[in-house]
Amino acid sequence: MSSANRTTEVVVCLKWVFQADEPSDARFAGMSPADHAALELALQWATHIGGQVTAITVGPAQADAVLREALACGATRAVRIDTANGVSSADVASAIASVARHAAWVWCGDYSIDNGSGSVPGYLAAALQASQALGVLGVTFESGSIVATRRVDGGRREVLDVQAPAVISVEGATARLRRASLTAMRAAASAPIEVVAPSIVMRTSEHIAHTYRPRARALASPTGAEALDRVRSLTAAGTSSAAHEVETLEPADAAARIVQTLREWGYL
Amino acid sequence: MNENVNENVNDCDVIVVGGGPAGSCAAIVAARAGLSVVLLERGPFPGSKNMYGGVVYPRILDELIPNWWEEAPIQRWVTRRSTMLLTDTQALTVDFRTEAWGKAPYNGATAYRPDFDHWLASHAEAAGAQLLTSTTVTGLLRDDKGVVVGVTTDRPDGDLRARVVIACDGVNSFLAKQAGLYTHTDVKHFTLGVKETLALPKEVIDERFGVRGREGVDIEIIGCTGGVNGGGFVYTNLDTVAVGVVLKIAKLAGQALRPEQIIATLKAHPAIAPLIEGGEVKEYSAHVIPEAGLAMMPKMISDGMLVAGDAAALCLAAGIWLEGVNFAMASGMYAGEAAVEAVRAGDVSAQGLRGYQRRLSDTFVLQDHRKLRRAPELVLSDRVQHLYPQMVANVVERMFRIDNPQPKPGLRRILKQERKRAGIRRRDLIRDGLTGFRSYG
Structure with missing residues (x-):
């Protein structure tokens, strides 16, 4: 990725997940609806700005399935960062950032269906030093920027003018993924997928998951005669x-x- | 549809439509022979749309997957096979069990079709076939001479061209119909299979059905289908029991009954209720079955195209023998072989593909159907369905009833009295007996 095409570099982050009620059955695994929407919007946005879409996933070899789906739908490059499932959100984001550091536009699903907390897009924006528009309900494409409507507390909406570089995470209902053409599907089945080792040691979320507790506060000895x-x-x-x-x-x-x-x- | 684009460009050698047992076996054979094969499946994975009502007899797989039993995702090996005659309050069961069917090479098995079909399709992929899922075939592509040269699908840019199309698209095969091969589509040839899958702990199933480990039971039932001609079944999976009925569609439509009501009646029968008591319904499914055997079979070969499995009505519904998946696997396999032969010889016309017909005729696929051609009609006839079960059950009830101080009546007398009481004419009984003897003998 040269800096010349930096403003048109579009990345979509996809997660290969199991269905909640079929926790280890690969037949029912795939992208969550939010990731489908992110992929569709990434493809539409890339067309709008004359760019190309790189699909990135973090996971084991089986996760190639979501990349092949992305390639069939129109992504031009696919990268899998090779790890086991269940890596912590911060590490997933750092790993993606090391691959997508030149990206101008990063699209993500709002959160994955396997207990997702929606934290990867936030970490990713921090790691890329990009602006963020998280939990987006709808987008309007302008020339060179995106107007994103975002869900905030109390049923309110926030409208953001998003400029590159930016990370945008969208809800599942924002867009319906296009149907891949038969030719593209056949080509995607044997298309190359770049597999890269993670740039850092990946911690699984089990290692760091715990209930949040404020740290103990050091208090001075109490004063007072009584x-x-x-x-x-x-x-x-x-x-x-x-x-x-x-x-x-x-x-x-x-x-x-x-x-x-x-x-x-x-x-x- | 039917337009001719570029005659000399093929996307692959063979297109197999449908990732069920027939399609996967066809794809395995053709791909192993080195042909380029595309296997199209409308569901998200093979088996996701499929249903059956009892036992898979996979011995035909010996030829394709040696020691298949070591890897096939089966639920239980059927070691106990019962045929049950039900009236509203009575049940007569012929029950057979053998240890032999619980050991390699086994006989029949119960399985979940999403597991079994998925597994079989994985062998097709391993052989080199390209499996494309969530893709529905919408029609045939033909050249200007009417020769089938490919299929259209519901995907954008969805035409796919090949030298041979093998239609394994199931009962109601739209492709066989579109090709003009399927003419016997009268509703009288079809039945509707419906079933409930009920969850019960494995130990409870083992105890109620008298089995251990991977041993399983298959019960085939005549009677108790609410006046609709058909039959019932109960079979065991590892930790579920399937109970269902097969119903003649025309008769069902004539009754003001829904299939689930008929299942409910069967489940409440005193001979069935204790087996399934407390089971939680996990699944309700229904599927049309080509029931009439030889009488309804389509032409299975045309220029550039073969038809196999349920699409070719290869389902044996002969009362004591109820098989379909084995016929599907065999016909798929033979279709694959014939396609390989034809492609290699460079002649994919109906003439070039005739090896399929020869293979079907030389093996159990058509020989069983020919032998049992009268059986489906006999089994579904009104007398067998409604009169004989009552008569037989009454005879047996009187045989074993001790009416002391009355002495035991002679069996011939009971038989005569019960035949008359059931309103069965002697000559009908003899005629049905002869038909049965000719079919099954």
Whole structure:
């Protein structure tokens, strides 16, 4: 990938997953609906900007099935990062980023159907230092940019003007995957798939999965002459339970302030 | 459809339509012979759309997959085979079991078709056939002389051309019909098979059916199909029991009954209910069956095309013998062989493909059907279906009933009385007996 075509480099990330009720049966394995939608939009967007689509998956050899589906539908290049199933989201994202580091547009499914948390696209945007539009419900193609409608809390919608480089994760209902032509299907069955070793040691999510707990907070010895006062200062009993501060700051300062407060409260 | 594009360009040597047992066997044979083969399947994987009602007899696979029993995904080996005559309140069972059928080379097996067909198709792929799934064949491509040169599919850019098309597209074969080969399509030739698959723990099934390990049971039933001509079946999988009925479609349509009501009646029968009690319904499925045997078979060969399996009505429904998958596998295999022969000889006309007919005629495929050609009609006749079961059950009930102080009546007298009570004429009984004897003898 040369830097000349960087703005037209489109990547779609696809995950080969088992159905929830058929957890080890490859006959029922494949892409989730969200990945289907991502593939379709990646293909449409590539046509729109005159680019080509590279499909990337992370998984074992059986995961080639989703890449062949992508090739049959119109992707021009397929890369599988060879790992076992069940790698942590952060490591999946780093591995994809090492292959897709020149990509201008990265499309992902919102989350996979096997307990997916939708975290890979976020990690990926961070690793690629790209902007992100996650949980997208609908897109409009402009010349050189994408207007994405995003689901936010409380039934609200957020409309984003997405510029390259960007990671866009879409919900399953955003697009219906086209039907591959018979000729393309036959060609895809024997098309080459680039298999690359992961650039980092991949940790499975089992190794790092645990319930989130705030770390222990170091407290100074309580002060106060009476035992009651010392207990009160330790437990904050009698003070307001809703700790909040209102400050008006520039975004960068606000982010720094939030991080600092979370540190003080022991959450980071 | 039927347009002629580029006569000399073939995408492959052989197109096999349908990834069932017939199609996979045809593809295995043709691909192993070095031909380029495309196997088209409309479902997401072979077997996903398929259904059957009892036992697979895979010995024909000896020729294709040596020691197939070591790898075939079977549920249980049928070591116990029962034929059951039911009236509303009575049951007469002829029950046979043998250890021999539980050992290699085995006899019959129960299997889940999505497993079995998928496995068979994997051998076709291993042999080099290209399997394309989720692709429905919509018609035939023919040249200007009417010779079949390929198929059209429901995919974009979906025409596929080959020297030979083998249609294994199942009962109601649209391809055989389109080719003008299938004329006996009257509804009277077809039955509807419906079944429920009920989950029960393996130990419970073992205990209720008196089997151990991988041993299994197949029960074929006459009677108790709610006045609709047909039959019933119960067979064991590892941890499910299948119970179902096969119903003559015309008669079913005439009754104000739905097939699931007839299954419910069968399930409630005192001879069946204890076997399946507590079973949770995991699946309900239904499929049309070509039931009439030789009387309905289409022409199986035309220029550039062969028909095999259910598409060729190769389903033996002869009461005590109920087979289909073995006929499908055999006919598929022979179609594959004939296609190889024809392609190698450079003559794929009906004449060049006639090796298929010879193979069918020389083997059990057509010989069994010829021998049993009268059996399907006899088995589904009103007398066999509705009158004889009641008569036989009453005779047996009186035979074993001890009416002391009355002495035992003579068997001939009981038989005569019960025949009259059932309203069966003596000459009909003799005629049916002779038909049965000629067919089965």
